[in-house]
Amino acid sequence: MTVTAYCQKIKLLSDLLANIGQPVPEKNLVTYMINGLGDKFDQVATIICHQRPLLSFNEAHSMLTLEETRLTRRPSHASHRDNASTPSAVVSDSGENPCSFAASRGD
Secondary structure, eight states: OOHHHHHHHHHHHHHHHHHTTOOOOHHHHHHHHHHTOOGGGHHHHHHHHTOSSOOOHHHHHHHHHHHHHHHHTSOOOOOTTSSOOOOOOOOSOOOOOGGGHHHHHTO
8 A cells, every 4th residue: 555545534534523423633544654654664754753742743744655665666575564564543632642552553
């Protein structure tokens, strides 16, 4: 799955939740986006995570798209973990530090 498709799924879930009166804060969308990324995005995920203030969803999406483009231009050994994951749930408020993504992914 491409970064754009992955982000569109997250945004769709967010919009659906907003439509039923449960909007998802921007920081939670960015945190969720980071948490679902494959290993090949670890470096850019760390950069996004440490930005203060935290980047917007669109800014983070843009950074990930640029990284995806950069990575596809260089030869590499692809693996099943090289793609963004399919989102399965979005919460409306976690209160967690977005930089806790590495521990929460179970890597």
